[in-house]
Amino acid sequence: MEGREETWERHSHPYIPRDLDLQGFVPGFLSQSAIIGVYGFSSFLVVSLVWFLSGKEYSKGDSRYAARDSGVVAVEGITAVLEGPACLLALYAIATRKSYSYILQVAISLGQLYGTAVYFLTSYLEGDNFAASSYYYYAYYIIANASWVVIPTLIIVRCWKKICAAVQVQDKRKTKVR
Numbered sequence: 486m487e488g489r490e491e492t493w494e495r496h497s498h499p500y501i502p503r504d505l506d507l508q509g510f511v512p513g514f515l516s517q518s519a520i521i522g523v524y525g526f527s528s529f530l531v532v533s534l535v536w537f538l539s540g541k542e543y544s545k546g547d548s549r550y551a552a553r554d555s556g557v558v559a560v561e562g563i564t565a566v567l568e569g570p571a572c573l574l575a576l577y578a579i580a581t582r583k584s585y586s587y588i589l590q591v592a593i594s595l596g597q598l599y600g601t602a603v604y605f606l607t608s609y610l611e612g613d614n615f616a617a618s619s620y621y622y623y624a625y626y627i628i629a630n631a632s633w634v635v636i637p638t639l640i641i642v643r644c645w646k647k648i649c650a651a652v653q654v655q656d657k658r659k660t661k662v663r
Contacts, residue, residue, distance in 0.1 A: 497512065543625055545617040545618075545621040546616050546621040546625025546629070547608070547615045547625065548617070556603070556604075556607040557604065560600045560603050560604050563600060564597070568593055571589065571592070572593060575589045575590055575593055587644040587647050587648050590641075591640075591641055591644045594638070595637070595641065597633060597637040598634065598637050601634055601637075604630075605630075
């Protein structure tokens with residue numbers, strides 16, 4: 486037992502097993518809150534910079550973003566304010582296996598499909614002439630936005646099947662009880 490205490494004294498570290506010999510171990514000099522604070526602030530700066538630069542680049546595919554078009558601002562605002570927090574709630578519901586997770590996923594996905602439809606329809610009705618070139622039109626406007634149609638559609642189909650299967654099971658139980 487004494488040998489273990491000596492090892493702990495010589496090589497003090499927070500790892501298990503306590504008697505693990507870590508040659509040259511140097512303890513950290515920053516507190517956990519300082520590390521998290523620096524990491525969080527740095528992450529915020531990097532994400533903000535990438536967001537700013539990619540927004541300027543994306544505007545080459547749809548200049549309505551650069552012009553702060555009211556239709557685009559409204560759709561993006563609704564997406565950020567309503568669907569963003571709803572997605573966090575959906576993540577919680579999925580992780581904790583809440584029964585309402587499927588309905589929530591369908592609602593969010595329908596909202597995303599509606600917003601995407603409004604986004605494309607307003608562009609079409611205004612002449613669909615917002616890209617710097619055909620490359621930007623197809624690469625950014627069409628292909629980059631395809632995921633906003635494909636992914637919510639796949640989620641809706643999956644949830645639809647799950648909900649229908651649950652209703653069928655419930656109906657069978659009711660039939661057996663009678």
